[in-house]
Amino acid sequence: MEEIVIIGSGGHAKVVIDCVEQSKQHMIIGLIDEHKPPGTHVYGYEVLGGLDTLRASSGIVAIGDNWIRSLMVDRIMQLNPQFRFMTSVHPSASIARGVTIGEGTVVMAGAIINSDTEIGKHCILNTKSSVDHDSRIGDFAALAPNATTGGQVRMGQYSVLSLGAQVIHAIEIGEHSVIGAGSTVLTSIASNAVAYGTPAKVVRTRERGERYL
Known part of the structure; x- marks a missing residue:
């Protein structure tokens, strides 16, 4: 299974985590969230930090608001144009x-x-x-x-x-x-x-x- 990160750790991210786990196609290695302290855990997954800690090459932006989700996608692409967004x-x-x-x-x-x-x-x-x-x-x-x-x-x-x-x-x-x-x-x-x-x-x-x- 390919390793991915989840960007976000709120309520919508919890549903995305369940979806990823149930599909059994990707392995979540951690969460990226600038609003929670590193080391916080959500459903057993550690918040690794903000975007400055993003080292994975693929993941899913799990932010419920459409516009904020798009801004996050833009920021990720600026940091790493090769980042792959998984479905x-x-x-x-x-x-x-x-x-x-x-x-x-x-x-x-x-x-x-x-x-x-x-x-x-x-x-x-x-x-x-x-x-x-x-x-x-x-x-x-x-x-x-x-x-x-x-x-x-x-x-x-x-x-x-x-x-x-x-x-x-x-x-x-x-x-x-x-x-x-x-x-x-x-x-x-x-x-x-x-x-x-x-x-x-x-x-x-x-x-x-x-x-x-």
Whole structure:
């Protein structure tokens, strides 16, 4: 098994650790986190330090916020352009024929990706999320637990489907948009929008990088 590090040690990192352990394709040798003292342990793995201690050649950025995750990826690439970002798919996930999954993406327990769907780089498909056939999910996007899309959905980079949100067939969601928990999206949503409700309506615009977790 290839040795990797997990960048992050918070709640999302714990889920990523479980995904990596269950997939049995990589061996975690430690965690990188600038906000916890070196020597701290999470699920038996030691926090090695900040990025200045990064010696491994591959790993996964386990940070839940899309924008912050992208900033960390950029920092790592500046320090080591040869660093390889690994993909991890939980063994209970269902991946159909024709699916492509970008580097750094994590597919959690019970997630479903149906036929000929493209998942971008550094995405999160959380527990029991589902993306139906012929859909396109942009880089650094995230589906929270139980979020679901119909077929032929287009979701822009950095966008989020929150807990239990649903998107019907052939809808487009722009970049940097957030769909609120439990919402039902019946019409396309523009970029840089916050939308929620059933049917989901845009309630305001948002700035790139604005916190949502």
